[in-house]
Amino acid sequence: MSNTEKYLKRLELSNILRESVIRTIVDTLPLPPESKGLDAGCGTGFFTLMLVEAAGVHGHVTGLDIEEKFLVKGRSLASKLGLTERVSFIKGDITKLPFKEDLFDWAFSMDLVGYLKIDPVLLLQELARTVKLGGFIYILSWSSQMLLPGYPVLEARLNATSLGIAPFDAKTKPELHSMRALEWFKQAGLSETRAQTFVSDINPPLSQQMRKALVDLFEMRWGEDNLELLEENKLEYQRLCRDDSPDFILNVPGYYGFFTYTLFWGRVL
Numbered sequence: 001m002s003n004t005e006k007y008l009k010r011l012e013l014s015n016i017l018r019e020s021v022i023r024t025i026v027d028t029l030p031l032p033p034e035s036k037g038l039d040a041g042c043g044t045g046f047f048t049l050m051l052v053e054a055a056g057v058h059g060h061v062t063g064l065d066i067e068e069k070f071l072v073k074g075r076s077l078a079s080k081l082g083l084t085e086r087v088s089f090i091k092g093d094i095t096k097l098p099f100k101e102d103l104f105d106w107a108f109s110m111d112l113v114g115y116l117k118i119d120p121v122l123l124l125q126e127l128a129r130t131v132k133l134g135g136f137i138y139i140l141s142w143s144s145q146m147l148l149p150g151y152p153v154l155e156a157r158l159n160a161t162s163l164g165i166a167p168f169d170a171k172t173k174p175e176l177h178s179m180r181a182l183e184w185f186k187q188a189g190l191s192e193t194r195a196q197t198f199v200s201d202i203n204p205p206l207s208q209q210m211r212k213a214l215v216d217l218f219e220m221r222w223g224e225d226n227l228e229l230l231e232e233n234k235l236e237y238q239r240l241c242r243d244d245s246p247d248f249i250l251n252v253p254g255y256y257g258f259f260t261y262t263l264f265w266g267r268v269l
């Protein structure tokens with residue numbers, strides 16, 4: 001399987017995990033009715049289509065991504081849902097958007113801006129260039145998780161590895177951590193900057209699909225070739241986070257976990 005296919009599979013698997021909290025977040029966005037919006041770095045378009053619904057029947061959303069294979073998925077989903085009139089999926093680079101000035105009423109980007117090794121202020125300025133005066137820019141980022149109830153030390157150790165803090169890395173300047181995004185907004189010249197964190201609760205009973213998504217998340221955040229773990233932590237990780245282990249954490253009676261997404265926004269003036 002190519003890296004793109006693996007990434008695609010991972011994104012699709014994570015949809016079920018994120019669906020409910022992202023819907024809540026999208027429902028709080030004050031998108032003007034019949035507005036025109038941009039979803040920059042839209043991936044497979046699953047969440048772009050939530051934005052399409054929120055923008056109203058006469059609204060329109062453009063999903064932009066650099067990976068054509070992801071966009072194909074978005075177009076196919078839009079067609080199945082009868083939403084092709086209200087959405088376009090376009091290949092492009094967020095650093096050089098293929099749009100003229102003041103085209104959109106708002107722009108949104110999820111799990112992208114803090115992930116790119118590019119000055120986030122420049123990315124925000126590029127988004128702002130395409131948004132009309134008075135429109136909002138929304139940046140949404142995965143911000144924390146608590147997934148191993150009863151094992152706070154192990155979870156802290158897993159989180160203290162490079163995979164655990166990704167996409168940040170220990171050598172990056174603190175100003176580039178995604179939780180510093182309000183300052184990026186200010187430096188990009190946006191006003192009315194604010195942030196809000198939303199929690200996604202993981203309550204039993206968990207469907208098979210949800211369990212698969214969580215196992216994949218454990219693997220991605222903590223397990224994949226994690227050379228920074230001590231042997232004892234690695235074994236403990238395998239004992240708790242692998243679904244073929246008799247001590248698999250999701251089988252613990254009363255399992256509960258959560259993760260958070262933080263929304264940052266600012267107005268183009």
Ligand SMILES: C[S@@+](CC[C@H](N)C(=O)[O-])C[C@H]1O[C@@H](n2cnc3c(N)ncnc32)[C@H](O)[C@@H]1O
Pocket residue numbers: 011040041042043044047064065066067070092093094095109110111112115116
């Ligand atoms: C972590 S994924 C998030 C996708 C989607 N927003 C979601 O949350 O499901 C990051 C996305 O950004 C896209 N991407 C990476 N670099 C990009 C760039 N320079 N311009 C546009 N999209 C980019 C990737 O192809 C990928 O789909």
